[in-house]
Amino acid sequence: MRVVMHICTYVCFQVVNHDVGGEVVGGMLDVARRFFELPQQERERYMSPDVRAPVRYGTSFNQVNDAVLCWRDFLKLACMPLSTVVQSWPTSPADLRDVASSYAEASQRVFTEIMEATLEALGVSGSSGGVMEDLAVGTQMMTVNCYPECPQPELTLGMPPHSDYGFLTLVLQDEVAGLQVMHAGDWLTVEPLPGSFVVNVGDHLEILSNGRYRSVLHRVRVNSRRLRVSVASFHSVAPDRVVSPAPELVDERHPRRYMDTDLTTFVAYLTSTAGNHKSFLHSRRLY
Ligand SMILES: O=C(O)CCC(=O)C(=O)O
Ligand SMILES: [Fe+2]
Numbered sequence: 001m002r003v004v005m006h007i008c009t010y011v012c013f014q015v016v017n018h019d020v021g022g023e024v025v026g027g028m029l030d031v032a033r034r035f036f037e038l039p040q041q042e043r044e045r046y047m048s049p050d051v052r053a054p055v056r057y058g059t060s061f062n063q064v065n066d067a068v069l070c071w072r073d074f075l076k077l078a079c080m081p082l083s084t085v086v087q088s089w090p091t092s093p094a095d096l097r098d099v100a101s102s103y104a105e106a107s108q109r110v111f112t113e114i115m116e117a118t119l120e121a122l123g124v125s126g127s128s129g130g131v132m133e134d135l136a137v138g139t140q141m142m143t144v145n146c147y148p149e150c151p152q153p154e155l156t157l158g159m160p161p162h163s164d165y166g167f168l169t170l171v172l173q174d175e176v177a178g179l180q181v182m183h184a185g186d187w188l189t190v191e192p193l194p195g196s197f198v199v200n201v202g203d204h205l206e207i208l209s210n211g212r213y214r215s216v217l218h219r220v221r222v223n224s225r226r227l228r229v230s231v232a233s234f235h236s237v238a239p240d241r242v243v244s245p246a247p248e249l250v251d252e253r254h255p256r257r258y259m260d261t262d263l264t265t266f267v268a269y270l271t272s273t274a275g276n277h278k279s280f281l282h283s284r285r286l287y
Contacts (some may be wrong), residue, residue: 012181012190012216015114015170015197020106022212025195028103029174032229035075036146038145042061046075046090051267053210062171071160071222073149079104079140079233100142107170107197107233108140114199115167115235122209124246131208131237131246135167138237139263145230147178150222158220163278164202165266166236171198176228182217188219203266203281204236207258210245215281239263 035043046057056076060069067217078085089097115135124131149156158178171190173179180187181200190198206215222228237243244260261284269280 007264012198012200012218014190014193015110015194015199016193018110018197021109022195024099024102024106025172027099028172028231029229031093031096031099032075032144032146032231033174035090035096035144036073036187036229038092042092043073043075051271055090069156070159071147071153071156072220073146073148075144077104077142077144079108079142080138090201099142103231104140104142104233107142108235110197111140111168111170111233111235112136118168118205118213122212122246122249124208124248128202135235135238136240138235138241139166139239141166141234143232143234145220145228145232147220147222147228147230149224149227151224153222153224156222158216158222161217161219161277163215163217163281164200164232164234165204165280166202166234167205167208167262168235169200169202170233170235171200172231172233173198174229176223178220178222178224179230180219182219187219202234202236203278203284204243204261206281207243207261207284208246210249210254211257212249215278217278236263241265255287257286259286 026249044202046055048056055078057074059073077089082104086097086101089100112132112135116132119131145158150156150181161182171179175192177189178234179190179198183188184279199214200216200218203215205213240262242260245256245258250256266280269283
């Protein structure tokens, strides 16, 4: 695969010309749409208060803590190890398991390729405690988002400003704009490029890179005209695996900026607070 990257802003980029077939990305958006068209009772079977559940349907951002609800429904699917977790995924639409597992595999493949290039660019490839090996047996969570048409879009958001927790997030958006990233004090809309992946730097990469790469603050706006669907795939190491600044990137001129962290600490943080903005990451900062 030859990845061509279009730098759309300073803080995130879109990948086009990847080797994931149109039927895989198109199929994923299509089955996502059909899932959200299912009767409410069918979807509600997957509701769970347990944020660690391998399949979880819900609404808003963090339903338990949000003071103001967001205009969004979601289906979260754990994707690793795929052959085990797929058994708990929804059985309806009938092709969801097949289509979503092909998509999850493709996304993990693209992630691995971009992550290898990223480590090389940082000068930590082949070392840093075998991060690629840890990622190969790490975690992948897929969030399928649906933002219905909203009669008063100026009163709410699809998602509040936040950064993602993992190393990189691959976002597949349909043709409806809504995702915005913060750059130099302004919200920039990431224009949908059909079939492309938007790649966001997450908190774990900010920590690993000792702040060379910054996780991107982003939000989702809703509109009154068209429902929007997106699929975000979050990639990280296993929940108990510690993420720390790569030793190669810490020296006298670049002191260590972050405490060690792991996914378990992040989940505990999320269940205790609204977790908006970059608050989790800031809680891991040393100065
Ligand atoms: O809907 C989008 O474009 C982005 C979704 C997102 O930021 C997330 O699921 O964390
Ligand atoms: Fe996000």
